[in-house]
Amino acid sequence: MSVLSLIIKREFIAKVRNKSFIVMTFLGPLLIVGMTFLIAYLSSVNKGEVKTIGVHDRANVFVNDFKNSEDIKYVNLSGLSFDKAKDSSSNAFEGLIYVPEVQNIEELATKTTYISDDSPKMDFLMNLQKVIDTKLNKENLKKLGFDANTIEKAKIKSEVQFAKFSGEDGLKYLNEIKIGIGFAFGYLIMMFIIIYGNMVMRSVIEEKTNRIIEIIISSVKPFQLMMGKIIGTSLAGILQFLIWIILGSIIMIGATFFMGGNQEAVATSQITAEQAVVATNFMSQIQLYLHEIPLASILISFVIFFIGGYFLYSSFYAAIGAAVDSETDSQQFLMPIIMPLMLAVYVGFLTVMNDPHGTVAVVFSLIPLTSPIVMLMRIPFGVPLWQLALSVVLLYGTFIFVVWFAAKIYRVGILMYGKKPSWKELYKWLKY
Amino acid sequence: MSNILEVQNVVKQYGDYTALNNVSLQVPKGSIYGLLGPNGAGKTSLIRIINQITMPDSGLVLLDGEKLNPEHVKHIGYMPEERGLYKTMKVGEQCLYLAQLKGMPEAEAKKQLKYWFEKFEIQGWWDKKIQELSKGMAQKIQFIVTVLHQPKLLILDEPFSGFDPVNANLIKDEIIELNKKGTSVIFSTHRMESVEEMCDYIALIHKSNKLIEGKLEDVKRQHRTNTFQVGIVTNNIEGLMLQLTHKFTLNQTNFKSLNDDLKLEVHLGQYNSNELLSILTQFGQVTHFVEKIPSVNDIFIQTVSQ
Numbered sequence: 001m002s003v004l005s006l007i008i009k010r011e012f013i014a015k016v017r018n019k020s021f022i023v024m025t026f027l028g029p030l031l032i033v034g035m036t037f038l039i040a041y042l043s044s045v046n047k048g049e050v051k052t053i054g055v056h057d058r059a060n061v062f063v064n065d066f067k068n069s070e071d072i073k074y075v076n077l078s079g080l081s082f083d084k085a086k087d088s089s090s091n092a093f094e095g096l097i098y099v100p101e102v103q104n105i106e107e108l109a110t111k112t113t114y115i116s117d118d119s120p121k122m123d124f125l126m127n128l129q130k131v132i133d134t135k136l137n138k139e140n141l142k143k144l145g146f147d148a149n150t151i152e153k154a155k156i157k158s159e160v161q162f163a164k165f166s167g168e169d170g171l172k173y174l175n176e177i178k179i180g181i182g183f184a185f186g187y188l189i190m191m192f193i194i195i196y197g198n199m200v201m202r203s204v205i206e207e208k209t210n211r212i213i214e215i216i217i218s219s220v221k222p223f224q225l226m227m228g229k230i231i232g233t234s235l236a237g238i239l240q241f242l243i244w245i246i247l248g249s250i251i252m253i254g255a256t257f258f259m260g261g262n263q264e265a266v267a268t269s270q271i272t273a274e275q276a277v278v279a280t281n282f283m284s285q286i287q288l289y290l291h292e293i294p295l296a297s298i299l300i301s302f303v304i305f306f307i308g309g310y311f312l313y314s315s316f317y318a319a320i321g322a323a324v325d326s327e328t329d330s331q332q333f334l335m336p337i338i339m340p341l342m343l344a345v346y347v348g349f350l351t352v353m354n355d356p357h358g359t360v361a362v363v364f365s366l367i368p369l370t371s372p373i374v375m376l377m378r379i380p381f382g383v384p385l386w387q388l389a390l391s392v393v394l395l396y397g398t399f400i401f402v403v404w405f406a407a408k409i410y411r412v413g414i415l416m417y418g419k420k421p422s423w424k425e426l427y428k429w430l431k432y
Numbered sequence: 433m434s435n436i437l438e439v440q441n442v443v444k445q446y447g448d449y450t451a452l453n454n455v456s457l458q459v460p461k462g463s464i465y466g467l468l469g470p471n472g473a474g475k476t477s478l479i480r481i482i483n484q485i486t487m488p489d490s491g492l493v494l495l496d497g498e499k500l501n502p503e504h505v506k507h508i509g510y511m512p513e514e515r516g517l518y519k520t521m522k523v524g525e526q527c528l529y530l531a532q533l534k535g536m537p538e539a540e541a542k543k544q545l546k547y548w549f550e551k552f553e554i555q556g557w558w559d560k561k562i563q564e565l566s567k568g569m570a571q572k573i574q575f576i577v578t579v580l581h582q583p584k585l586l587i588l589d590e591p592f593s594g595f596d597p598v599n600a601n602l603i604k605d606e607i608i609e610l611n612k613k614g615t616s617v618i619f620s621t622h623r624m625e626s627v628e629e630m631c632d633y634i635a636l637i638h639k640s641n642k643l644i645e646g647k648l649e650d651v652k653r654q655h656r657t658n659t660f661q662v663g664i665v666t667n668n669i670e671g672l673m674l675q676l677t678h679k680f681t682l683n684q685t686n687f688k689s690l691n692d693d694l695k696l697e698v699h700l701g702q703y704n705s706n707e708l709l710s711i712l713t714q715f716g717q718v719t720h721f722v723e724k725i726p727s728v729n730d731i732f733i734q735t736v737s738q
Contacts, residue, residue, distance in 0.1 A: 003533060006529065006532050006533060007533075010529055014518075014520070014521065206518075207518075210516040210517065210518060210519055211512075211514045211515050211516030212515070212516045212517055212518055214485070214510075214512040214514055214515065215510065215511075215512060215515060215516075215517075215530065215577070216530075216533065217485050218483040218484075218485055218505065218508070218510040218512070219505050219530070219533040219534050220505075220533055221502075415480075415485070428447055
């Protein structure tokens with residue numbers, strides 16, 4: 001067996017045998033599912049709360065248009081004086097809608113006031129304005145000589161259809177699903193880099209503090225040790241993800257069955273929008289969606305970008321582990337690594353969602369430090385081949401450079417004990 | 433006799449700091465070679481170069497006549513000063529792993545391990561983790577790991593630090609036994625008494641330079657000061673002293689003796705020992721007449737403080 005595979009084997013076994021690995025592997029999916037249901041439960045609890053809102057409308061303009069809903073109840077306080085209505089509302093109710101008595105009804109468009117100490121909920125406010133708009137529009141139309149029946153007849157509700165230039169029918173919510181899938185994979189890569197990069201770092205520090213490092217590198221090259229560590233740890237991580245996916249699917253299917261296909265709970269779970277579709281039972285539609293989403297290229301890109309990104313960042317983590325004596329010392333060096341990861345996720349959220357092929361999204365999907373995440377978010381929307389190729393070449397080129405750089409730091413760092421190096425010193429090590 | 437290791441004009445710099453300045457050494461096959469020097473002299477830098485942990489900036493290292501190459505790690509057993517083991521790994525697995533890293537086939541490694549575990553009577557430790565062992569016990573494992581792959585050359589950096597006297601002795605006997613079987617040993621230490629006891633050859637490195645190298649007796653011969661310790665029972669001390677001071681320089685000294693004698697340290701200078709002896713015999717009974725041989729410790733301190 002070659003030296004590298006020996007190291008990989010040892011690192012893999014050491015990780016997999018670790019108690020926290022075993023616990024996380026089997027408890028992780030349960031925790032995630034548990035959290036999902038907890039969130040779903042909490043939001044349903046929130047729904048049950050009914051808010052009461054007073055209405056003071058002496059002229060009876062809108063009072064009958066406010067319809068009680070699941071979470072809002074309207075109480076007509078027009079019989080009271082305005083001051084009384086205000087007092088009782090501020091004591092007992094969430095707020096008060098005040099409709100002043102005016103000469104010209106159109107003035108109400110700007111004079112209607114909602115009085116409350118809490119800022120109103122978004123959907124409540126929208127509803128309130130909609131009620132006022134509709135009513136005033138109707139009144140205006142009446143004034144212009146249209147009768148109620150004509151107005152009702154003239155109403156049109158639109159529903160835009162989706163189609164492609166090729167003539168096929170488009171699918172609704174396809175974009176949302178694509179965003180969901182892209183984000184799930186991008187997020188997965190980020191999580192994996194942070195969790196397993198840290199593991200690589202910890203394992204380097206462990207060898208340093210155990211003082212076994214010098215014995216090992218009298219037998220193998222530091223580069224072999226570093227690569228063995230990175231690969232071994234990533235294999236452990238992949239195993240963990242596989243177990244998660246299998247366990248997660250079993251639990252999800254079980255839970256879906258148990259909840260009687262409770263769509264909402266499943267949709268909010270992190271196992272992507274695909275599962276939401278499954279749960280909604282549009283079995284025939286799944287075929288269509290699968291056809292629309294470039295699953296094969298997503299999976300292939302995931303593997304390619306995942307390996308490139310993980311190795312790139314792990315090399316950084318390994319170099320940091322070699323440079324410091326303990327995990328607490330690693331913070332100052334970790335910041336610059338976490339930053340691009342966070343940036344990638346935020347850029348992904350803010351730009352890819354709006355415009356997957358905009359300049360910012362394209363640039364960030366080419367920069368090697370952010371490309372594994374941003375590119376994966378873009379891929380469901382279809383990325384030109386040249387961009388994909390360029391991004392992969394840049395990523396792997398940088399990866400080779402960073403491994404070379406990290407190996408230099410690593411080689412010197414593992415034999416340095418007892419002092420916390422500065423950035424300047426790290427630079428000096430490169431020249432040794 | 434050929435050399436197991438030859439270091440030729442090795443230079444190593446870290447930035448502006450010169451760790452090794454044109455150092456050359458010859459370690460004869462089958463010897464126990466003491467590599468001495470104060471802290472920071474460059475010993476560890478040299479040892480790391482021999483182990484191919486770092487590369488020299490210039491110069492050449494030959495192992496058994498061949499230029500150092502990656503295959504050679506199989507033939508070197510190294511116990512660094514900063515040493516340890518994976519704390520959470522089981523003893524047996526760990527030994528097997530480290531032996532395999534040195535290129536030993538698994539079956540062969542198992543066989544050797546069995547031999548050593550029986551020898552040290554620690555068969556029960558196989559499935560224990562290092563963190564469950566005491567420090568002394570872990571040191572035994574450390575030694576086994578170093579010699580398991582039957583290296584031609586054993587490099588031990590401060591081998592006795594961390595051992596209690598009983599275990600230190602055990603390890604010392606093992607080193608001597610391995611040496612008798614043909615293993616060459618390089619041995620870096622501050623403990624001069626173990627150098628006196630075990631080493632055939634020594635080299636002294638100070639401030640990145642090699643100052644002394646050679647067979648232990650030769651080095652001592654070079655550093656002899658022509659000084660004799662003398663004991664004499666006489667009733668004419670004044671006459672004797674007068675005669676002696678005329679030719680030699682004298683010092684007070686002390687050594688163990690059963691007689692109530694006069695104890696002197698005499699530097700011969702241009703004269704020889706017989707002339708001293710002939711003067712002494714005129715004055716009384718000579719009870720003690722020994723050339724003062726410099727200890728390694730004396731040589732070390734003398735050379736370093738120069």
